[in-house]
Amino acid sequence: MSDKPVSDHRASDISRRRLIGTAGAAGAAGLVLGATGGATVYAAAGPGAAPDGKALTSVGSTAVPFHGAHQAGITTPLQARGHLVAFDLAPGAGRKEAAALLRRWSEAARRMTAGRPPADAGGDTGVALDAGPSSLTVTFGFGRTFFGRTGLDARRPAALDPLPDFSSDHLDPRRSDGDLWVQIGADDALVAFHALRAIQKEAGEAARVRWQMNGFNRSPGATAHPMTTRNLMGQIDGTGNPKPSESDFDRRVFVPADGGAEGPEWMAGGSYAVVRRIRMLLDDWEKLARGDQEKVIGRRKSDGAPLTGGTETTELDLDKAGPDGKPVIPANAHARISAPEQNGGAAMLRRPFSYHDGIGADGTPDAGLLFICWQADPLRGFVPVQRKLDRGDALSPFVRHEASGLFAVPGGARDGEYVGQRLLEG
Amino acid sequence: MSDKPVSDHRASDISRRRLIGTAGAAGAAGLVLGATGGATVYAAAGPGAAPDGKALTSVGSTAVPFHGAHQAGITTPLQARGHLVAFDLAPGAGRKEAAALLRRWSEAARRMTAGRPPADAGGDTGVALDAGPSSLTVTFGFGRTFFGRTGLDARRPAALDPLPDFSSDHLDPRRSDGDLWVQIGADDALVAFHALRAIQKEAGEAARVRWQMNGFNRSPGATAHPMTTRNLMGQIDGTGNPKPSESDFDRRVFVPADGGAEGPEWMAGGSYAVVRRIRMLLDDWEKLARGDQEKVIGRRKSDGAPLTGGTETTELDLDKAGPDGKPVIPANAHARISAPEQNGGAAMLRRPFSYHDGIGADGTPDAGLLFICWQADPLRGFVPVQRKLDRGDALSPFVRHEASGLFAVPGGARDGEYVGQRLLEG
Numbered sequence: 001m002s003d004k005p006v007s008d009h010r011a012s013d014i015s016r017r018r019l020i021g022t023a024g025a026a027g028a029a030g031l032v033l034g035a036t037g038g039a040t041v042y043a044a045a046g047p048g049a050a051p052d053g054k055a056l057t058s059v060g061s062t063a064v065p066f067h068g069a070h071q072a073g074i075t076t077p078l079q080a081r082g083h084l085v086a087f088d089l090a091p092g093a094g095r096k097e098a099a100a101l102l103r104r105w106s107e108a109a110r111r112m113t114a115g116r117p118p119a120d121a122g123g124d125t126g127v128a129l130d131a132g133p134s135s136l137t138v139t140f141g142f143g144r145t146f147f148g149r150t151g152l153d154a155r156r157p158a159a160l161d162p163l164p165d166f167s168s169d170h171l172d173p174r175r176s177d178g179d180l181w182v183q184i185g186a187d188d189a190l191v192a193f194h195a196l197r198a199i200q201k202e203a204g205e206a207a208r209v210r211w212q213m214n215g216f217n218r219s220p221g222a223t224a225h226p227m228t229t230r231n232l233m234g235q236i237d238g239t240g241n242p243k244p245s246e247s248d249f250d251r252r253v254f255v256p257a258d259g260g261a262e263g264p265e266w267m268a269g270g271s272y273a274v275v276r277r278i279r280m281l282l283d284d285w286e287k288l289a290r291g292d293q294e295k296v297i298g299r300r301k302s303d304g305a306p307l308t309g310g311t312e313t314t315e316l317d318l319d320k321a322g323p324d325g326k327p328v329i330p331a332n333a334h335a336r337i338s339a340p341e342q343n344g345g346a347a348m349l350r351r352p353f354s355y356h357d358g359i360g361a362d363g364t365p366d367a368g369l370l371f372i373c374w375q376a377d378p379l380r381g382f383v384p385v386q387r388k389l390d391r392g393d394a395l396s397p398f399v400r401h402e403a404s405g406l407f408a409v410p411g412g413a414r415d416g417e418y419v420g421q422r423l424l425e426g
Numbered sequence: 427m428s429d430k431p432v433s434d435h436r437a438s439d440i441s442r443r444r445l446i447g448t449a450g451a452a453g454a455a456g457l458v459l460g461a462t463g464g465a466t467v468y469a470a471a472g473p474g475a476a477p478d479g480k481a482l483t484s485v486g487s488t489a490v491p492f493h494g495a496h497q498a499g500i501t502t503p504l505q506a507r508g509h510l511v512a513f514d515l516a517p518g519a520g521r522k523e524a525a526a527l528l529r530r531w532s533e534a535a536r537r538m539t540a541g542r543p544p545a546d547a548g549g550d551t552g553v554a555l556d557a558g559p560s561s562l563t564v565t566f567g568f569g570r571t572f573f574g575r576t577g578l579d580a581r582r583p584a585a586l587d588p589l590p591d592f593s594s595d596h597l598d599p600r601r602s603d604g605d606l607w608v609q610i611g612a613d614d615a616l617v618a619f620h621a622l623r624a625i626q627k628e629a630g631e632a633a634r635v636r637w638q639m640n641g642f643n644r645s646p647g648a649t650a651h652p653m654t655t656r657n658l659m660g661q662i663d664g665t666g667n668p669k670p671s672e673s674d675f676d677r678r679v680f681v682p683a684d685g686g687a688e689g690p691e692w693m694a695g696g697s698y699a700v701v702r703r704i705r706m707l708l709d710d711w712e713k714l715a716r717g718d719q720e721k722v723i724g725r726r727k728s729d730g731a732p733l734t735g736g737t738e739t740t741e742l743d744l745d746k747a748g749p750d751g752k753p754v755i756p757a758n759a760h761a762r763i764s765a766p767e768q769n770g771g772a773a774m775l776r777r778p779f780s781y782h783d784g785i786g787a788d789g790t791p792d793a794g795l796l797f798i799c800w801q802a803d804p805l806r807g808f809v810p811v812q813r814k815l816d817r818g819d820a821l822s823p824f825v826r827h828e829a830s831g832l833f834a835v836p837g838g839a840r841d842g843e844y845v846g847q848r849l850l851e852g
Contacts, residue, residue, distance in 0.1 A: 059647030080506075080615065080645055125712055126660030126727045130651040131644065188648035189506065190656060193782060193793075197712070212784050218557065219506055219645055221485030222614035225556040230616060234552030286551055286623070301552045356619060357783060358638050367619075 059187050059220045060132030066110040068412040069269045070254060071419060073139035074351065074374050075244060078229055079185035081192040082215040082353040084275065084370060085199065086143070086178025086405065087207035095150040098180075099424040101206040102140065105182070106418035108202050109138035109195075118198040128194035134187045136195055140419045141181040141273055141407030149179060155423060157264055157408055159272050159377055166390040168401065175277065175403035178210040183273070183372070185353075187220050211403070213277060215353025215370040232354050232367050233285055233398070235297055236304030239312050240339065242347050252347050255376050255411075266422040269411025271374045274348070274382040277355070277403035280368035285398045296394040298333030306335065318342075332394040338385050348373040348381035368399065378406060485613050485646045486558030492536040494838040495695045496680060497845065499565035500777065500800050501670060504655055505611035507618040508641040508779040510701065510796060511625065512569070512604025512831065513633035521576040524606075525850040527632040528566065531608070532844035534628050535564035535621075544624040554620035560613045562621055566845045567607040567699055567833030575605060581849060583690055583834055585698050585803055592816040594827065601703065601829035604636040609699070609798070611779075613646050637829070639703060641779025641796040658780050658793050659711055659824070661723055662730030665738050666765065668773050678773050681802050681837075692848040695837025697800045700774070700808040703781070703829035706794035711824045722820040724759030732761065744768075758820040764811050774799040774807035794825065804832060 064072045108118035115133035117124040147156035186192035231237045255267045308317035320328045353370040360366035375381025413419045490498045534544035541559035543550040573582035612618035657663045681693045734743035746754045766773045779796040786792035801807025839845045
């Protein structure tokens with residue numbers, strides 16, 4: 001592949017329509033663009049790509065810049081395909097090997113997100129040939145155990161303290177945690193798979209895969225609805241997300257530039273990701289009548305509007321009572337219990353993928369949500385909300401948390417820097 | 427969802443670029459359109475969809491007609507997402523229950539492929555809400571065992587005789603065969619999943635899932651390359667496919683309208699599908715240098731052209747020798763051994779999905795190809811080619827056939843008819 005520049009359709013019509021939760025189009029696009037300015041974007045145009053020099057279509061040619069104040073893949077519009085992979089450092093590998101690994105990974109990510117092979121030397125699998133970068137993002141995080149293995153305990157953020165146990169957890173430790181975490185997203189499944197294999201290859205002798213999961217969202221252009229993603233229960237998901245247009249968005253999602261109270265200075269511009277594999281008990285859920293499903297959630301299935309009326313973005317009227325005197329949005333409705341106003345303003349940016357791994361050992365669908373939420377501090381985001389859901393969420397009988405991870409995702413790499421350099425060389 | 431018609435972008439620019447193998451754009455589009463004429467196409471536009479009445483984008487609004495001379499999903503352009511699911515009739519279910527099942531399934535498929543819920547009565551999961559039909563196809567087939575269970579042994583086609591054993595097979599019977607087979611494809615993952623759940627629900631007490639697999643291809647618009655799909659080895663796949671523009675295309679792929687020599691009359695317009703789950707041993711494959719991979723295949727990785735030169739569509743020069751006197755395309759190269767001219771003209775229409783189910787029990791990627799090929803007669807399609815590959819294909823050390831199925835896929839249902847009616851009521 002050559003480095004022939006093609007036009008940058010980052011803010012194309014289709015992309016504009018696919019936003020995180022209820023983020024406004026202009027807000028989200030502005031956020032992504034703002035992090036990078038007018039970087040030149042390259043896309044694949046080698047011998048295998050459009051031989052007549054025809055521009056790639058917008059889905060393929062859309063590139064998300066690797067460099068910026070924050071890592072890509074946090075406020076980036078939801079992608080159609082995702083891979084999550086956790087690694088443990090190999091026995092004997094320490095800080096030096098970890099630094100070299102993050103340098104290799106960052107370089108591979110920088111190149112692939114621009115539509116190029118992961119390295120100049122040969123050995124590329126070629127799986128992404130013909131396609132453009134297809135909104136590829138590769139996001140790197142550190143788990144709690146990383147710091148002990150690299151002699152960096154003193155720099156471990158308090159925010160990585162283990163999540164509390166929740167009574168409803170059914171966690172599989174083999175699919176939980178990990179020294180290192182990589183989130184890959186792209187609008188093309190082959191582009192995402194190509195990146196996954198390249199990241200695995202670059203791990204070399206330094207780290208070994210601990211667990212790996214695959215997910216998906218809507219394809220670009222499958223819906224004209226600007227504000228919607230649905231999960232496999234058929235519910236609109238992410239309505240309550242903080243919006244980039246809100247003044248406190250950055251404060252909720254990202255560690256401040258000076259590190260602030262939330263984390264060490266090396267985490268400036270970073271965010272904490274809570275990852276939960278949430279199995280949906282779809283055989284049970286689908287037996288509920290739609291009206292009963294809506295009472296469990298507290299919102300209408302059709303459009304996500306609260307049962308108290310309005311549209312998806314209308315606030316819940318938590319005090320409104322029906323003719324029977326009972327609250328229209330039941331006391332244990334998922335939307336009520338998880339509402340920020342019920343949790344001291346706790347908020348997190350949910351950016352999930354659905355997953356479907358066929359039929360599980362018990363004969364029911366092994367399907368659900370790769371729940372990923374982003375926050376400046378898990379103790380003011382995921383933890384208080386999940387504590388409350390754990391006690392009385394009407395949705396609980398229909399979901400099962402099967403795996404869990406908590407990762408410190410540092411700020412974006414500056415030009416010439418690799419992700420995590422401020423931790424590993426600071 | 428209401429039945430508000432939206433424009434039919436079936437032959438949209440993006441769709442045109444995504445063709446089966448090397449089929450020409452006009453040929454393939456003509457084939458699909460030709461089967462249906464100017465059917466009105468409906469798409470989702472209910473309260474959850476574009477509230478401002480905005481038309482869906484072309485990916486979502488593209489509809490593949492359910493009715494036609496052939497079932498959809500055979501010559502339909504490759505979709506981004508696929509589900510394969512096999513069912514066995516429940517104990518006690520016979521011809522009557524099977525007929526009722528096929529009637530329910532056909533009606534659900536007819537509705538969903540037009541962007542509507544699977545039934546008028548409630549209970550729809552809502553997972554596909556907001557999206558259009560997104561090129562959804564649902565294709566039904568009968569396995570060999572179906573005929574005994576329904577007292578229809580006398581009508582079982584000889585073409586359903588078991589495939590021969592191949593020495594390289596590692597088949598898992600729990601993921602092979604089945605009384606009934608359903609192939610679901612769509613350009614949106616949620617639309618495909620919605621259809622899968624609806625088909626499972628409509629099975630009711632009549633049939634039970636035997637196995638189920640998930641697959642994927644490129645997203646619409648990820649590449650501008652008109653003739654390419656790649657597999658997870660990075661190879662262009664399907665180059666040698668018969669092309670709809672060729673005069674013998676129908677004869678190779680479909681049972682003639684009079685049943686002909688290939689099958690019983692109820693199979694008129696039908697096709698036989700061979701389904702193989704082919705695991706790719708990617709850790710081994712990726713260790714090969716690109717030049718060595720190309721010798722295994724006999725084609726260039728970059729563009730699929732034969733090693734003897736030209737472009738993807740150039741014929742192999744099987745006699746050409748290099749400076750060392752050896753054939754440029756090695757004697758055991760995959761492309762040589764599978765070439766129609768090496769197999770008495772045997773040809774099949776390959777229309778695969780890639781699959782990736784994470785990491786297998788042995789620690790290597792559980793990934794590869796859901797190989798699906800279509801032919802009027804497996805004995806003049808898959809069987810002779812696979813026999814030859816089984817004996818000396820250089821690709822063999824890098825693939826493992828892990829599951830297998832052979833299904834009789836009847837012709838398309840006419841208006842008011844259900845798929846398989848000519849078998850079950852004939």
